[in-house]
Amino acid sequence: MSKNQSETTQKGKRYTITAALPYTNGPIHIGHLAGVYVPADIYSRYLRLKGNDVAFICGSDEHGVAIPMKAKKEGVSPQQIIDKYHNLIKDSFEAFGIAFDNYSRTSSEIHHQTASDFFRKLYEQGEFIEEVTEQLYDQEAGQFLADRFVTGTCPRCNHEEAYGDQCEQCGSSLNATDLINPKSTITGSKPVLKETRHWFLPLDRYESFLREWILEGHKNDWKPNVYGQVKSWVDEGLKPRAVTRDLDWGIPVPVEGADGKVLYVWFDAPIGYISATKEWAEREGKSWEPYWKDQDTKLVHFIGKDNIVFHCIIFPTMLKAHGDFILPENVPANEFLNLEGNKLSTSKNWAVWLHEYLEEFPDKQDVLRYTLTANAPETKDNDFTWKDFQARNNNELVAIFGNFINRVVVLTNKYYDGVIPQPGTLTQVDMEVLEELRTYPEKIGQSIERYRFREASQVLMNAARLGNKYLADEEPWKVVKTDPERVQTIMYVALQIASALAVLSEPLLPFTSEKLRDMLAQNGNDRLFWDDIAGFETLLPAGKQINKASLLFTKIEDIEIEKQLEKLENTKKMNEAANKTAEPQKETATFEDFTKMDLRVGTIIEAEKMPKANKLLVLKVDTGIDTRTIVSGIAQSFKPEDIIGKKVTVLVNLAPRKLRGVMSEGMILMTENAEGKLVFVNPDEDGVTNGTTIN
RNA sequence: GGCGAGGUAGCUCAGUUGGUUAGAGCGUCGGAUUCAUAACCCGGAGGCCACGGGUUCAAAUCCCGUCCUCGCUACCA
Numbered sequence: 090m091s092k093n094q095s096e097t098t099q100k101g102k103r104y105t106i107t108a109a110l111p112y113t114n115g116p117i118h119i120g121h122l123a124g125v126y127v128p129a130d131i132y133s134r135y136l137r138l139k140g141n142d143v144a145f146i147c148g149s150d151e152h153g154v155a156i157p158m159k160a161k162k163e164g165v166s167p168q169q170i171i172d173k174y175h176n177l178i179k180d181s182f183e184a185f186g187i188a189f190d191n192y193s194r195t196s197s198e199i200h201h202q203t204a205s206d207f208f209r210k211l212y213e214q215g216e217f218i219e220e221v222t223e224q225l226y227d228q229e230a231g232q233f234l235a236d237r238f239v240t241g242t243c244p245r246c247n248h249e250e251a252y253g254d255q256c257e258q259c260g261s262s263l264n265a266t267d268l269i270n271p272k273s274t275i276t277g278s279k280p281v282l283k284e285t286r287h288w289f290l291p292l293d294r295y296e297s298f299l300r301e302w303i304l305e306g307h308k309n310d311w312k313p314n315v316y317g318q319v320k321s322w323v324d325e326g327l328k329p330r331a332v333t334r335d336l337d338w339g340i341p342v343p344v345e346g347a348d349g350k351v352l353y354v355w356f357d358a359p360i361g362y363i364s365a366t367k368e369w370a371e372r373e374g375k376s377w378e379p380y381w382k383d384q385d386t387k388l389v390h391f392i393g394k395d396n397i398v399f400h401c402i403i404f405p406t407m408l409k410a411h412g413d414f415i416l417p418e419n420v421p422a423n424e425f426l427n428l429e430g431n432k433l434s435t436s437k438n439w440a441v442w443l444h445e446y447l448e449e450f451p452d453k454q455d456v457l458r459y460t461l462t463a464n465a466p467e468t469k470d471n472d473f474t475w476k477d478f479q480a481r482n483n484n485e486l487v488a489i490f491g492n493f494i495n496r497v498v499v500l501t502n503k504y505y506d507g508v509i510p511q512p513g514t515l516t517q518v519d520m521e522v523l524e525e526l527r528t529y530p531e532k533i534g535q536s537i538e539r540y541r542f543r544e545a546s547q548v549l550m551n552a553a554r555l556g557n558k559y560l561a562d563e564e565p566w567k568v569v570k571t572d573p574e575r576v577q578t579i580m581y582v583a584l585q586i587a588s589a590l591a592v593l594s595e596p597l598l599p600f601t602s603e604k605l606r607d608m609l610a611q612n613g614n615d616r617l618f619w620d621d622i623a624g625f626e627t628l629l630p631a632g633k634q635i636n637k638a639s640l641l642f643t644k645i646e647d648i649e650i651e652k653q654l655e656k657l658e659n660t661k662k663m664n665e666a667a668n669k670t671a672e673p674q675k676e677t678a679t680f681e682d683f684t685k686m687d688l689r690v691g692t693i694i695e696a697e698k699m700p701k702a703n704k705l706l707v708l709k710v711d712t713g714i715d716t717r718t719i720v721s722g723i724a725q726s727f728k729p730e731d732i733i734g735k736k737v738t739v740l741v742n743l744a745p746r747k748l749r750g751v752m753s754e755g756m757i758l759m760t761e762n763a764e765g766k767l768v769f770v771n772p773d774e775d776g777v778t779n780g781t782t783i784n
Numbered sequence: 785g786g787c788g789a790g791g792u793a794g795c796u797c798a799g800u801u802g803g804u805u806a807g808a809g810c811g812u813c814g815g816a817u818u819c820a821u822a823a824c825c826c827g828g829a830g831g832c833c834a835c836g837g838g839u840u841c842a843a844a845u846c847c848c849g850u851c852c853u854c855g856c857u858a859c860c861a
Contacts, residue, residue, distance in 0.1 A: 313788090313789070313790095314788080314789050314790090314855090316788095317787085317788045317789060318787095318788060318789080318855085318856075319788095320787090320788075321787050321788050321856070321857090322787095322788095322856085324787075325786095325787075325856095325857080394789090394855070394856095395855090395856095397856095398856090424789080424790090424854080424855085425854080425855085463796080463797095463809090464796065464797090467797095468789085468790075468797085469789070469790050469791090469797095469853090469854075470789095470790085470853085470854055470855085471796080471797095472796090477795085477796075477810090480810065480811085481810085483821095483823095484809090484810065484811090484823095485809085485810080487821060487823075488821080488823050488824070489823090489824080491820095491821070491823095492820060492821065492823050492824060493820085493824080495819095495820055495821070495823090496819055496820045496823090496824080497819090497820095499819065499820065500819055500820085503819080504819095541798095543796090543797075543798095544797095544798075547797095547798095547808075547809065550809080551808095551809095554824090554825095557820095557823095557824050557825070558824085558825060558826095560819075560820090560824075560825085561816095561817080561824060561825040561826085562825080564817085564818095564819085565819070566818075566819040566820095567817095567818095567819090569819095638820095640821065642821085643821070644821060699785095699859085699860095704859065704860045704861090705859070705860060705861090719861090720860090720861080721860090721861055722859085722860035722861045723860095723861075724860090743861095746861095748859080748860075748861085749859065749860090753861085756861060757861075758861095759861070
């Protein structure tokens with residue numbers, strides 16, 4: 090047995106497997122797990138069981154402007170934020186059984202060194218473009234301001250607290266320099282424009298490389314969603330991308346004259362994979378380099394679809410420009426997971442948080458792993474529901490997998506005091522069942538190697554079904570009364586299936602696998618590996634003493650599911666309440682200010698969609714004074730034909746503005762309901778005529 | 785609007801180098817069974833493969849058009 094094992098471990102191929110670095114501004118939720126960490130962990134565990142040389146790498150992403158922002162909001166230091174979430178994330182991954190070879194962090198010394206060296210090498214090779222641009226600068230604080238650090242009045246909707254990158258009221262994406270009355274959120278002072286120098290990675294120079302490598306080279310082996318997204322980016326035309334920022338949180342730019350500048354978080358984060366590998370290799374006393382430089386190493390990045398551009402375009406370009414490194418063989422990005430029909434949202438607290446799940450469902454890691462795998466968003470966005478979670482547990486894990494094991498172990502203890510019986514001559518059926526059992530490692534392996542984890546979970550369940558069917562067909566509990574010798578063979582065969590399941594379930598259900606191996610007393614030197622299932626004549630030898638049955642899975646009752654749904658209901662209510670909190674009153678307006686505004690009653694007499702835009706309607710409005718054109722961004726709330734004849738409130742003396750080439754002369758007053766749908770501010774009563782002033 | 789991905793049974797999804805009566809699991813209905821967490825096992829019902837055209841001896845699969853969902857992007861009072 091051991092000879093066979095060492096043979097499999099020798100022939101191992103080298104793999105470097107990375108899982109997206111979690112950003113340390115919040116905990117991990119089921120969306121992260123389903124999209125990235127569970128599939129990556131299954132893949133890594135499987136490859137190890139096959140005897141491959143695997144480095145499964147991850148770590149916390151701790152730089153970027155959002156960290157100091159959050160720190161400031163909470164009145165703590167950035168270090169406190171990253172320590173808090175790094176530890177929370179690391180611990181919950183560990184408790185959940187995500188078996189990283191190393192979980193590092195980008196604030197570590199080794200990462201700062203690695204990222205600096207990487208940048209300097211590209212710099213020395215002349216791979217960057219340097220450019221001087223004008224950015225907002227806070228003179229009082231003596232620093233440049235990232236877009237998020239500037240607030241001001243939105244030039245579009247006059248919302249007074251728009252951020253430099255986006256107005257949260259009207260949803261416009263902005264440049265910080267567009268804001269009216271910009272204000273630094275650090276000191277409150279008015280920023281000035283100041284020149285600053287930055288380094289850009291000229292992605293456009295790598296277009297032909299990317300086309301050849303991905304669009305031609307990986308046409309057939311990369312997932313359609315990944316390939317399509319990359320093609321879309323490349324076809325749109327790549328532009329040089331700034332890889333440095335004016336910020337005091339991050340990795341200092343390691344060249345002369347770059348004081349107060351750090352590497353852009355998206356430049357340093359993927360290098361974190363390399364630093365984490367170095368850190369691990371050092372600890373293990375081996376060389377990290379083969380894992381990143383040997384052409385025989387297979388590099389695979391597990392990510393969510395939001396990261397495709399970084400892992401398929403920017404990071405490979407960095408690796409290519411550097412010159413020493415291998416490129417990813419595949420980037421199996423998943424789509425998104427929804428929760429009970431709504432998008433997961435950290436800010437809206439619409440999520441199932443891993444650390445909470447681990448507390449509320451102790452020892453049920455595998456249930457969540459299984460549910461998320463069986464329902465993984467592999468080809469399109471998918472929905473997680475608690476009802477489905479319950480059904481997967483009760484109907485599949487409990488009823489099929491757990492039940493089979495329980496039947497076998499209970500019967501073995503009942504008939505033979507837990508000693509594996511000596512088999513007699515195998516019947517045709519016995520041999521066929523064992524033969525079929527031997528096909529499972531290959532079948533499940535194929536699914537996993539093709540990144541079809543959903544399929545792998547179903548095939549695994551079929552292996553347990555094979556066992557249940559065998560017992561149902563052979564009926565040892567009946568035969569025992571007439572032919573006890575035959576029952577020895579039946580139970581022996583059933584036990585071989587149980588033993589195989591202990592191995593086959595390891596990648597998907599590591600905790601269950603461990604428990605099952607304990608039950609079968611097969612957790613020591615006689616532990617089996619993946620290829621042993623098909624390769625060995627006997628998995629569990631006659632004469633061996635096994636342990637008493639204990640349940641691998643327990644039923645999840647309705648009440649537990651109701652509790653979770655209630656929790657989500659409460660979240661919804663909290664969000665609604667939060668939305669109802671009215672904005673603070675604006676500064677006092679004088680009567681004169683008000684009388685400047687000419688508000689009138691008008692009637693929409695024509696409405697049609699603005700071509701080539703999907704939020705705009707072009708309206709003809711009878712204002713009583715005239716009939717004029719007003720362009721309004723309401724196309725997502727109303728169909729043109731439904732609002733013709735509608736009486737509305739119009740600001741008639743708003744300065745005209747051209748929108749998509751059409752002059753808009755005025756503004757229709759709108760408000761918003763709880764679902765975010767627009768509602769007319771409504772003077773729609775009989776006898777109110779067009780042109781009547783509103784005051 | 786542009787680009788990308790998706791639209792197959794009540795639900796979650798396979799299936800697209802074109803080829804016999806379109807598959808699986810769950811759910812549902814019926815049967816059988818009691819070793820087992822009323823679980824397992826067997827069987828039935830359930831689909832104009834989003835819609836409309838076209839190519840072909842043959843289309844879920846290829847081509848054209850339309851509609852819907854999601855993402856990126858543009859645009860947005």
